Amino acid sequence: MILLFDIGNTNTHLGLADGRGIRKQMDVSTRDWFSGRAGTQIRNFVGRVEPTGVALCSVVPKATPCVKAFVRGTYEMDCLELNPSTVRGVGINYPTPESIGPDRLANAVAARAKFGAPSLVVDFGTAVTFDVVDAKGDYAGGIIAPGLAAMTDYLHEKTALLPQIKIREVKTAIGKSTEQAMLIGAVHGYRGLVRELIAELKKELKVKRLPVVATGGYAELIAAKLPEIGAVEPNLTLEGLRLVWEAHQT
Numbered sequence: 001m002i003l004l005f006d007i008g009n010t011n012t013h014l015g016l017a018d019g020r021g022i023r024k025q026m027d028v029s030t031r032d033w034f035s036g037r038a039g040t041q042i043r044n045f046v047g048r049v050e051p052t053g054v055a056l057c058s059v060v061p062k063a064t065p066c067v068k069a070f071v072r073g074t075y076e077m078d079c080l081e082l083n084p085s086t087v088r089g090v091g092i093n094y095p096t097p098e099s100i101g102p103d104r105l106a107n108a109v110a111a112r113a114k115f116g117a118p119s120l121v122v123d124f125g126t127a128v129t130f131d132v133v134d135a136k137g138d139y140a141g142g143i144i145a146p147g148l149a150a151m152t153d154y155l156h157e158k159t160a161l162l163p164q165i166k167i168r169e170v171k172t173a174i175g176k177s178t179e180q181a182m183l184i185g186a187v188h189g190y191r192g193l194v195r196e197l198i199a200e201l202k203k204e205l206k207v208k209r210l211p212v213v214a215t216g217g218y219a220e221l222i223a224a225k226l227p228e229i230g231a232v233e234p235n236l237t238l239e240g241l242r243l244v245w246e247a248h249q250t
Contacts, residue, residue, distance in 0.1 A: 002245055003051040003075070005067050006103060006237045007058035009126045012038070012067075014045055015238035022235045022242065033066040043074070051075055055245040057082040057102035057237070080245055082106055088247035089113060089240075091138035100139065104131045106240030107215065108139045110233070113243055115211040120201060121236065122194060122229065124216035126150060130197055134205065143197055148218050152186050169221060190218075191226050198228045 001023070004015035007030060016024040026045045032038040054071050056079045058064040064081070071079050080086065082105060084097035089109035094100060107121040108131050117137040123129045127150070130143040148167060155162045165182050173188065175181025202210050214223045215236035223229040233239070 001049050001051055002242060003046060003054045003071075004238045004241045004245075005054070005056035005058070005079070006106070006241065007033075007056060007060050007063050007067060008103065009060060012063070013235075013238060014042060015235065015242070016046065016049060016051075017238070017242040019246065022238050025235055025238065030060055030063055033063045033070075038066070039070050039074070042070070051077075053077070053080070053245055053249075055080040055082065055241045057106050057241055059101050059103055080248060082241060082244055086244065086248070088244050090133060091136065093134060093136070093138035093140045101129070103237050104129055104142065105139060106237045106244065107131050108133050108240070109243050110236045110240035111211075111213055112137055114233075114239075115213055115231070118205055118207060119211040119213065120198065122198075122212060122214045122216075122219070123237070124148065124214065124218040124222060128194070128216070130201065132201060132205070135207075143201075145193065145197070148186060148190050148222070151190075152182060155182065167218065167221070169224070187221070191222055194222060194226060195228055 002017045006013040011027040012030045014026045015022045028038050028041045056067055068079050082102045084092055087105045090112050107123055111119045111121045112133045117133050118135045119133045121131040126147045128145045128147050132140045132142050134140040152165055165179050167186055170183040170187050175184050212229045213231045213233050214229045215233050219232045223232050
């Protein structure tokens with residue numbers, strides 16, 4: 001089994017995978033790497049499994065050495081770290097490859113493998129990212145916008161009267177309370193943002209059909225009423241990591 005780490009700003013997504021896919025998944029708080037609590041959680045997650053390999057991608061540089069040290073001390077092996085030099089499965093058509101988030105490369109690898117080229121990944125994380133795999137199968141760039149929770153949290157933090165809300169589906173378009181009005185702006189408005197950006201990307205790529213796969217925390221919610229999104233893959237980043245690790249074994 002392969003142990004996978006997708007280290008994000010809020011959570012570290014863990015995966016155990018074999019040659020067919022992700023078999024087990026769990027999240028731990030990324031800040032737990034700095035308090036020492038992550039190690040126990042990961043040992044419990046892995047259980048009696050003896051990993052035969054470890055791969056990681058990280059957008060939190062301060063956490064990366066903690067993960068590597070944990071893996072070396074616990075499993076006596078080094079991690080394959082996904083970056084522009086180690087990526088397999090997509091080319092890179094981007095002027096500054098070192099600035100691409102490794103999770104975005106992992107998403108592109110998985111999207112190309114499952115949905116072909118061109119294709120598009122929309123990742124609903126702390127930020128929402130759009131990542132394009134062009135017709136040649138290269139990572140071509142994308143878009144970064146504020147995440148859904150970041151937008152609503154900002155409204156709460158910067159205003160005296162707007163509450164913190166739990167994001168969920170809302171059926172009406174006319175709010176009858178402050179919370180409902182905020183939900184409409186967040187959920188319906190966010191779908192509009194995603195729809196418009198997908199349309200612009202299709203124009204840029206000069207294609208009528210563009211497979212779009214969503215991943216991340218609010219992917220299912222937003223995709224539910226957005227026909228432009230054809231698939232939701234919660235473990236897309238981990239799957240991309242798995243595919244890169246497999247490619248390095250051949």
